[in-house]
Amino acid sequence: MNERQTVILPGATLGVLGGGQLGRMFVHAAQAMGYFTAVLDEDAASPAGLVSHHHIRTGYEDPQGLATLARACAAVTTEFENVPAAALDTLARSLPVSPAGSAVAIAQDRAREKAHFVQCGVPVAPHAVIETAAQLAAVPADLLPGILKTARMGYDGKGQVRVATPAELAGAWEQLGRVPCVLEKMLPLAHECSVIVARGRDGTVVHLPVQRNLHRDGILAVTEVYEGNLPPAQTSQALVAAKSVADGLNYVGVLCVEFFVLQDGTLVVNEIAPRPHNSGHYSQNACDVSQFELQVRCMTGLPLVQPRLHSPAIMLNLLGDLWFTGDQPVAPTPPAWDAVLALPGCHLHLYGKVEAKRGRKMGHLNITGATPEAVRATALQAAALLGIAPF
Structure with missing residues (x-):
């Protein structure tokens, strides 16, 4: 494809490989901007497929499914890092695909990923x-x-x-x-953080604020974003490293770069996700441009504008465990959303999954407010109502 791709304006159809919650939120963002959407995912009840204009129910490597997606769409992206890179390469022969299969292939292999970090001159463990x-x-x-x-x-x-x-x-x-x-x-960790960058075909790079993250059992639990959530030197280092990683991949699209912050204040890059990321969900309610709108802008060649954080924010990940009380096998019961939504600045995002299961990502709660202190107080109230451990 011609790198100097013409802009794809609203009214066109945009495709996404993968029908999970990230695909669903991409579809919502694209539709809000006036695009039609197509999802390729074999699950008839996939969250993204249920809300898209077109749902192609095949596997990622099915030739007919890929051909149908290519015919229907003006451009294609992915919402799942383990989509076969070869499927992206196949689609790229006939229409713009972002990110490219070559970039996704590196993100899918930790050894190649580490080698790329070293080549880019960013610190790794x-x-x-x-x-x-x-x-x-x-x-x-x-x-x-x-x-x-x-x-x-x-x-x-x-x-x-x-x-x-x-x-x-x-x-x-x-x-x-x-x-x-x-x-x-294993390194002496103080905490973790991440940066989400969006890079266009012309090399323009914009970024969301640096996100401070808390993981529990290997799954992101809490993201906190406000001015001063990290020392300025760490913020600057993270942004420079993330941009270097994206430039080194000649990346097009939304990319999350995750970091470990060591006890001595230094940063090392942990891994990348070639797609929007849990830690960027707060941008839906706290920024004037969300990570999903950035995804749409990247794949269509629309201008990339620097997002602005207009409110301090905390994101709480909502796992299926919240639908169950105690350890006994019982039928899932929805949490008391009415009590949570009575709190100021709470924004509920559920993913439309038909069944709650322990460990399954069911949604997230974004909390915004006038000050970091107010947001944190409300977030702790919401966590107590939901049965989420304090942080």
Whole structure:
């Protein structure tokens, strides 16, 4: 495709590979801007498919499904980092696709991802790639204790094992099926943060504010965004690193770069997500341009304007556990949304999933207000009503 792509104006049809909640919120944003939408996902009850103008119910690699999507759309994006890169490459032969399959392929492989970070000159945790028994035996002792992560198909804490000794490392590699892995040295963490950037085909880059994140059991639980949520030096370092990673990929689209903040105040890049991200959901209610509108702008060639944070915000992730009380197997019961929505500045976003399950992402709650202190007080009230542990 011609890199100097003409602008795709509202009235055209935009496609997305993947029918999950990120696809649903992309579809809502595209429709609000006047676009028609098409979703490719084999699940008849997929959250995005249920609200889209067109739902192509095939797998990501189905040739007929991809051909149907290509015929229907003026441009295509993805909402799921494990969509086969080859499917994106196939679509790119006939229409603009962002992000490119080459960028997604790097994000899908931790070893290639780490190598890209090093090439871009951004700091990463000490690590070793383990693909063979010889590489396992050669792991330096100073990388332990560490976390062994599968190189591919890991997300939300899946495919990760903490190891403290060479014996534990060997056992963990066996447990993971001797698949290619990356061992990362455990570092003294203070907290985590992330940056969401949007990069256009002309190289223009804009970004959301740096997000301070709290994870529980490997899943994002809380994001806090307000001026001064991180020291200025950390904010600056994160923004420079994120832009370097996006430029190095010649990336087009929305990209989340996740960081560990160490106890000495330094940052190391953890991983990237080639799509909108949980930690950017607050932008729907706290910014004048959301991450999903940025996704639409990137893929259509519309101008990228720097988003403005107009309100301090906290995002609470809503897992299916909130529909259950206690440990006994009971039918799911919706939380008391009326009590939560009686609180000022609470914005509820549910994903239209037909069944609540423990650990399943069911929605998120954005809390906005005049000051960080007011937002935090309201967020803690909402968390108490929902049964979410305080933070």
